[in-house]
Amino acid sequence: MSSSSSALETEIFQYIDLHQNVLVENLEEWVAVESDSVQPGLRKEVIRMMALVANRLKVLGATVNSVNLGSHQLPDGQNLPLPPVILAELGKDPQKPTVCFYGHVDVQPAKKDDGWKTDPYTLTEINGNLYGRGATDNKGPVLAWIYAVETFKALKLAMPVNFKFVIEGMEEAGSLGLEELLEEEKRCFFADVDYIVISDNVWLSNRKPALTYGTRGNACFFVEVESGDKDLHSGTFGGIIHEPMTDLIALLDSLVDPTGHIQIPGIYDNVAALREEERKLYESIEFDLEEHKNNCRVKKFLYDTKEEILLHLWRYPSLSIHGIEGAFHEPGIKTVIPAKVIGKFSIRQVPHMDLSVVKQQVVEYLENVFSKRNSPNKLKVSMPLGAKPWVADINDPLYIAARRAARTVFREDPDFIRDGSTIPIARMFQTITQKSVIMLPIGAADDGEHSQNEKISRYNYVEGTKVFAAFLLEISKLHGQLQEISNTKTDN
Ligand SMILES: C[C@H](N)C(=O)N[C@@H](Cc1c[nH]cn1)C(=O)O
Numbered sequence: 390m391s392s393s394s395s396a397l398e399t400e401i402f403q404y405i406d407l408h409q410n411v412l413v414e415n416l417e418e419w420v421a422v423e424s425d426s427v428q429p430g431l432r433k434e435v436i437r438m439m440a441l442v443a444n445r446l447k448v449l450g451a452t453v454n455s456v457n458l459g460s461h462q463l464p465d466g467q468n469l470p471l472p473p474v475i476l477a478e479l480g481k482d483p484q485k486p487t488v489c490f491y492g493h494v495d496v497q498p499a500k501k502d503d504g505w506k507t508d509p510y511t512l513t514e515i516n517g518n519l520y521g522r523g524a525t526d527n528k529g530p531v532l533a534w535i536y537a538v539e540t541f542k543a544l545k546l547a548m549p550v551n552f553k554f555v556i557e558g559m560e561e562a563g564s565l566g567l568e569e570l571l572e573e574e575k576r577c578f579f580a581d582v583d584y585i586v587i588s589d590n591v592w593l594s595n596r597k598p599a600l601t602y603g604t605r606g607n608a609c610f611f612v613e614v615e616s617g618d619k620d621l622h623s624g625t626f627g628g629i630i631h632e633p634m635t636d637l638i639a640l641l642d643s644l645v646d647p648t649g650h651i652q653i654p655g656i657y658d659n660v661a662a663l664r665e666e667e668r669k670l671y672e673s674i675e676f677d678l679e680e681h682k683n684n685c686r687v688k689k690f691l692y693d694t695k696e697e698i699l700l701h702l703w704r705y706p707s708l709s710i711h712g713i714e715g716a717f718h719e720p721g722i723k724t725v726i727p728a729k730v731i732g733k734f735s736i737r738q739v740p741h742m743d744l745s746v747v748k749q750q751v752v753e754y755l756e757n758v759f760s761k762r763n764s765p766n767k768l769k770v771s772m773p774l775g776a777k778p779w780v781a782d783i784n785d786p787l788y789i790a791a792r793r794a795a796r797t798v799f800r801e802d803p804d805f806i807r808d809g810s811t812i813p814i815a816r817m818f819q820t821i822t823q824k825s826v827i828m829l830p831i832g833a834a835d836d837g838e839h840s841q842n843e844k845i846s847r848y849n850y851v852e853g854t855k856v857f858a859a860f861l862l863e864i865s866k867l868h869g870q871l872q873e874i875s876n877t878k879t880d881n
Pocket residue numbers: 526527560561562563589590607609774776810811812813838
């Protein structure tokens with residue numbers, strides 16, 4: 390397979406190189422918006438962010454529709470407006486394939502005090518890395534796609550494809566309202582879409598490019614324990630009551646053992662059996678355990694071999710405990726017994742786990758553990774979010790085109806990987822539109838998504854923009870060839 394670039398690609402790549410500071414300035418402007426979809430108080434910033442995106446796409450020349458999704462109710466009864474989802478399109482040539490890109494511009498919470506070296510909302514370049522919340526997840530890649538498309542326009546080149554954008558602002562909170570919108574638009578906006586591309590994850594390594602053909606799903610749980618309607622003094626009441634926090638800690642502690650094995654009966658029953666060729670595939674993947682340990686700043690993993698680590702990241706469920714709402718967490722001492730605490734945990738889902746079965750197993754298990762404590766407190770278990778896993782066919786033209794594009798830019802074959810995290814929309818797109826989906830990441834494994842000091846390197850940002858432009862040329866070529874083959878078959 391040739392990996393050298395054509396004259397056209399060279400012209401495009403040079404333009405991107407020359408304009409890279411504009412790319413960085415745009416990212417600086419977007420990172421400055423605290424579009425955190427998790428904290429209700431910041432919803433107006435998410436909405437402001439969506440307006441910025443809509444304007445940016447209008448400047449690109451796209452037809453932009455900001456779809457109002459109404460509002461949603463928080464567990465405390467408060468109603469919050471949902472940010473609009475942007476559906477935008479550029480070109481409607483029936484001779485060309487239509488590529489639809491999905492991205493999100495909301496971010497995870499970030500505070501300087503969490504341990505950031507720089508202000509999370511001021512994009513800061515240090516040693517070739519662009520630090521800021523959302524730099525890699527997912528504002529940088531969204532802008533890289535916009536620039537890839539814009540390059541064709543700036544150079545007065547015909548766009549090789551029709552292009553559609555779906556940009557949302559609630560991904561980090563579970564893509565609320567998006568599934569309904571996809572259903573509604575199935576026969577309208579999505580009717581002529583041929584291919585779906587998502588760039589919302591990272592490579593497996595710090596340097597080697599990758600294409601992603603699967604993600605885990607996620608079942609998020611709240612477990613609430615309540616004793617009464619007010620907090621109590623631990624000196625006055627400690628020792629004579631069943632404390633909600635003690636109950637909750639016992640419940641949370643019962644979920645997973647020290648080896649990482651989930652203790653909920655039946656939870657592994659539906660996990661698809663591992664096929665021999667799949668195991669072999671994992672053996673052939675390059676994966677540097679030391680680099681990975683260094684990226685996440687841990688000394689030891691739960692497993693020792695590359696294969697076991699990859700299986701447990703991509704192929705098996707995992708349970709993580711995220712936090713406790715209502716517990717005292719500020720610095721200093723407060724001798725309180727909180728009246729109501731809500732533990733939050735999630736179980737990453739893999740084929741063929743069933744979300745409703747998982748929910749039932751979790752509820753029954755926690756009720757059973759709780760009943761043995763003889764506590765008079767009230768227990769409530771809920772699953773506020775359930776997202777299914779997604780796996781694609783790597784023989785699809787999307788993967789062939791993306792592999793060629795990555796090779797052209799990086800001069801090496803990308804890894805074919807799965808991802809342990811979740812993009813709720815990936816599986817929904819596949820099911821609702823029946824079109825093929827690819828995840829084409831440009832971030833590196835050490836980008837620190839959701840972590841302190843999130844970054845994207847200038848190199849990945851700029852080269853990633855080139856990969857996207859090259860991908861558009863490749864998919865257009867491949868699509869044309871496939872059409873010709875299918876027309877010849879019909880003629881015969
Ligand atoms: C991979 C993507 N950038 C991401 O971070 N997704 C979130 C989505 C989610 C899942 N459960 C709740 N939100 C993630 O994988 O944590």
